[in-house]
Every structure is written in C-alpha cells, then in structure tokens.
Amino acid sequence: MIDTETAIRTGTAADAPAVxxxxxxxxxxxxxxxxxxxxxxDGLLxxxxxxxxLRLTVDYGEPAATPLLLVAEDGSGEPVGFGYLVPQPDGRVLVDNLHVRPGLTGGGIGTALLGAARSWVASAHPGAALYLxxxxxxxxxxxxYERCGGVRTDERRAPFPGGFELPEYEYTWARP
Known part of the structure; x- marks a missing residue:
C-alpha cells in the first residue's frame, strides 16, 4: 500500500536534477x-x-502535444518516483518512463503513478489508449504491468544508445 505521506504532483523544469x-x-x-x-x-547520470x-524546458507548441511529468514525493518532499507521459501522433499516449526509487518498489508508488497517468489521459486525451x-x-x-491490467500488444527490438538492441514488449491499457 502506498504511504499516506506520498503525493503525486505535476513536475517542472526544477525537477530535472532529481528526476x-x-x-x-x-x-x-x-x-x-x-x-x-x-x-x-559513469556517463549515465x-x-x-x-x-x-531538455525534456522539461523545450516548448512542445500546442497543449495537446505537450508531455506531462508526474512526480511522486514522500512526506519530506523528496521525489520517490516519476512517470513521463508523451502524446503520440497516432492518438495514443506513451508512458515513456515509469520509475520508482530503488528500495521502494513494491510499496504502491508505481501503482499510484500508473493510476495518475490513466486519470490524466482520460481527462486530457479522452478516448486515447495508454501504452508503454x-x-x-x-x-x-x-x-x-500485467498485474495492473496491461495487455501485451506488441513485441519488437528496442534500440539503445551505444548501438545495441534488446527485445521489448509493448503493454496497452484500453481506452476508457
């Protein structure tokens, strides 16, 4: 269960270093x-x-194309997780990142972030499917993702910086 001290808010450019x-x-x-x-x-950070x-300072133009950063914070205001939602040209919304601080996984933070993502999509992009x-x-x-109701809708290879590829799955949550 998520700690009652955990809150989810919209992120800003000031969150870039912590995220x-x-x-x-x-x-x-x-x-x-x-x-x-x-x-x-060493270069990862x-x-x-x-x-x-870059992501948090670029102007995406129209609001419908602008991504959303969701930040989960503990009671002291420390970020403990985040999700980044990116509207796609095909009408779906991509969860481009969903991360919880190592050591805190399994406590409900990811579930809360995914729930907030689904709620945002339902209100800001009615009828759009959410996928990752x-x-x-x-x-x-x-x-x-399977426990949270995601349905595997594709399999492919994901390219990574450095020139390697790894197998990945796509999971989708149906349009509300």
Missing part, C-alpha cells in the same frame, strides 16, 4: 545484467541529466 538522479539509479538497479555494463556506467533538462514499452528481461516490471 535524472532517480532515473539513473533505477536503470542501474532494474537493468543490471540486462543491458551491457557500459550503458550503466550526465546523459539522464541532459535528457531531463518494457524490456522483455525486466521480468519484475513485466509482472507489474
């Missing part, structure tokens, strides 16, 4: 033994920081 650090820590934990070790090395500074991509070997995440 980047959480993102890198989550990758190092979830992807250890799945992706090549060099992909999780700087890459994530650059990514989040997950590495096939990330078995804990695959099991989580």
């Amino acid at each position: 980047a650090a959480l993102h890198a820590a989550s990758w190092r934990t979830a992807y250890a033994g799945i992706v090549p070790p060099e992909a999780l090395g 700087a890459e994530r920081r650059e990514l989040w500074e 991509e997950v590495l096939r070997e990330n078995r804990r995440a695959v099991a989580f």
